[in-house]
Amino acid sequence: MNRRERTLNILGVLLVCGVWAAVVKPGGVFMPALSDVAGQFAALMKSGLLLKDTLASVARVLAGVGFATLVVMVLAVLAVIIKEFGFLLGGPVEILRPVPPLAWVPIAILIFGIGDAPAIAIVALGAFFPIWLGVQQGFSEIRLQHLLAARSFGATARIRLTDVVIPSVTPYAFHGLRLGLGLGWFCVVAAEMMGANSGLGYGVQLFSLNLELGKTYVYILAIGLLGAAMNYGMRASETWLFKWHRLSVLGDE
Amino acid sequence: MSNWLTLNAVGYSYGANTVFHGLTVQVPEDEHVLAIVGPSGIGKSTIVKVLAGHLSPSHGEVVVCGEKVLGPAPTRPVVFQDYNLFPWMTVLDNVVFGLKCAGVPVAERRRRGRALLARLCMDDTEKLLPSMLSGGMQQRVGIARALAVSPNCILMDEPFSALDNEMKESLCQDISSLAAEQNTRFVIITHDLTDAVFLGNRILTMKSARQALEYRIENPYHPRPIDFRYTKEFFAHIERVKAMLTGSNPSVIGEKYVLNCYHM
Numbered sequence: 001m002n003r004r005e006r007t008l009n010i011l012g013v014l015l016v017c018g019v020w021a022a023v024v025k026p027g028g029v030f031m032p033a034l035s036d037v038a039g040q041f042a043a044l045m046k047s048g049l050l051l052k053d054t055l056a057s058v059a060r061v062l063a064g065v066g067f068a069t070l071v072v073m074v075l076a077v078l079a080v081i082i083k084e085f086g087f088l089l090g091g092p093v094e095i096l097r098p099v100p101p102l103a104w105v106p107i108a109i110l111i112f113g114i115g116d117a118p119a120i121a122i123v124a125l126g127a128f129f130p131i132w133l134g135v136q137q138g139f140s141e142i143r144l145q146h147l148l149a150a151r152s153f154g155a156t157a158r159i160r161l162t163d164v165v166i167p168s169v170t171p172y173a174f175h176g177l178r179l180g181l182g183l184g185w186f187c188v189v190a191a192e193m194m195g196a197n198s199g200l201g202y203g204v205q206l207f208s209l210n211l212e213l214g215k216t217y218v219y220i221l222a223i224g225l226l227g228a229a230m231n232y233g234m235r236a237s238e239t240w241l242f243k244w245h246r247l248s249v250l251g252d253e
Numbered sequence: 254m255s256n257w258l259t260l261n262a263v264g265y266s267y268g269a270n271t272v273f274h275g276l277t278v279q280v281p282e283d284e285h286v287l288a289i290v291g292p293s294g295i296g297k298s299t300i301v302k303v304l305a306g307h308l309s310p311s312h313g314e315v316v317v318c319g320e321k322v323l324g325p326a327p328t329r330p331v332v333f334q335d336y337n338l339f340p341w342m343t344v345l346d347n348v349v350f351g352l353k354c355a356g357v358p359v360a361e362r363r364r365r366g367r368a369l370l371a372r373l374c375m376d377d378t379e380k381l382l383p384s385m386l387s388g389g390m391q392q393r394v395g396i397a398r399a400l401a402v403s404p405n406c407i408l409m410d411e412p413f414s415a416l417d418n419e420m421k422e423s424l425c426q427d428i429s430s431l432a433a434e435q436n437t438r439f440v441i442i443t444h445d446l447t448d449a450v451f452l453g454n455r456i457l458t459m460k461s462a463r464q465a466l467e468y469r470i471e472n473p474y475h476p477r478p479i480d481f482r483y484t485k486e487f488f489a490h491i492e493r494v495k496a497m498l499t500g501s502n503p504s505v506i507g508e509k510y511v512l513n514c515y516h517m
Contacts, residue, residue: 145333145335145337146337146339148307148325148331149331149333149337149339150350150354151325152305152306152307152325152326152327152329152330152331153327153330153350153351153354153398153402154325154326154327154351154354154355154402155350155354156354159353159354163339163342163350163353164339167339167341167342168341243382244340244341244342244382244384245340245341247340247382247384247385248340248382248383248384249340
């Protein structure tokens with residue numbers, strides 16, 4: 001993203017805030033005034049509730065995405081060793097993939113009860129698919145020519161793994177991880193709305209039931225801002241880590 | 254004199270398709286470069302793959318620099334048409350990849366890699382990624398990567414086909430110098446007769462799956478002067494090789510015909 005784009009992005013945010021401040025007066029039913037939201041933000045920061053809920057949600061996302069990554073890694077290794085295993089897995093994965101992870105929330109609550117576990121499970125489920133597809137794509141992008149060249153130079157199996165296979169797979173796996181993290185964030189909020197007693201999603205549910213509009217908006221905005229920040233951070237590290245990939249495969253610049 | 258390259262009745266076929274059959278070639282030690290020419294689709298690349306050990310021949314035996322070919326080996330690396338560098342590694346890491354595989358310590362392989370880059374006039378590129386270089390520069394890295402392991406023989410599969418003329422001529426010049434100063438032998442596949450004549454001590458022209466003719470260029474020795482390209486002899490060689498390929502040369506009879514021609 002160039003500077004011009006970024007400036008316009010920020011300008012857009014300011015514009016929306018400006019319209020909001022100008023149009024919405026205090027005391028509205030559906031939408032609080034911007035000043036009201038800012039005041040609630042300060043209060044929630046001061047009490048430490050916002051930070052506590054944020055940390056709870058972030059921890060669940062990290063746990064879920066981490067678990068999903070681990071499972072993908074184990075399955076990918078198995079699928080590489082036994083080709084049939086990968087195909088065997090393909091069928092169920094394709095059928096479960098279109099199911100919105102949220103459909104599983106009631107079942108997760110039935111199994112795990114109220115608390116951290118159902119949210120983590122839903123995040124793991126949601127994050128699994130993009131990470132799995134990324135890793136799979138990565139393996140299919142390994143070029144036979146690169147492996148042949150490595151063998152020509154007498155590369156051992158270990159060097160072929162560390163210097164050819166892993167570098168070929170990681171850009172795609174990382175891309176999957178970024179999408180998985182985004183989807184995981186999506187899932188955690190929804191899961192917390194139903195099956196938790198902390199977290200940003202829980203807060204949104206609680207405050208809106210209490211008709212505390214200002215606080216509800218603070219939490220909604222926090223969810224959006226944190227999600228955007230995560231995506232931005234992941235994108236930046238992707239660009240930095242896989243510069244070669246952007247240059248040679250994607251043909252950027 | 255002994256031969257550095259021996260193909261003894263070598264054939265390669267897959268299914269019912271015979272790519273080539275009964276190919277017998279011997280290249281003596283003092284002929285550093287063997288060029289292989291022929292129309293596209295005739296199986297030139299297959300020969301390189303067989304020499305490299307990426308494919309096993311269906312018949313016959315291949316011996317390169319005293320080694321029977323049984324599989325890929327660092328003694329005869331391949332320079333590929335599309336360079337086939339590792340795009341995630343810097344230029345220097347690409348060049349020293351073979352040394353890493355051979356277990357050469359980091360400091361030593363860097364030193365040798367840098368020296369090679371300097372030899373090919375690319376000192377300032379070591380930290381760059383291959384995709385930041387032009388095609389010709391990338392192919393130089395490919396050649397440096399092959400040279401780094403001090404191989405007996407380098408196999409080149411259409412190494413110039415993606416390069417512009419100027420770059421091609423300068424690379425040909427480099428290869429000719431390397432053939433002279435190092436004890437390295439080259440097998441170069443090309444569809445361009447000017448490259449074959451400029452570089453080859455011996456030119457193998459593939460006419461069909463069962464017919465290949467050989468042509469020898471005794472002089473000049475490597476490194477060949479740039480001016481060689483502009484001599485009457487050079488064009489005469491090209492004409493003769495072309496005639497062998499098209500079969501319009503009445504003096505070429507039978508399976509194999511070695512023309513021992515000329516002095517400059």
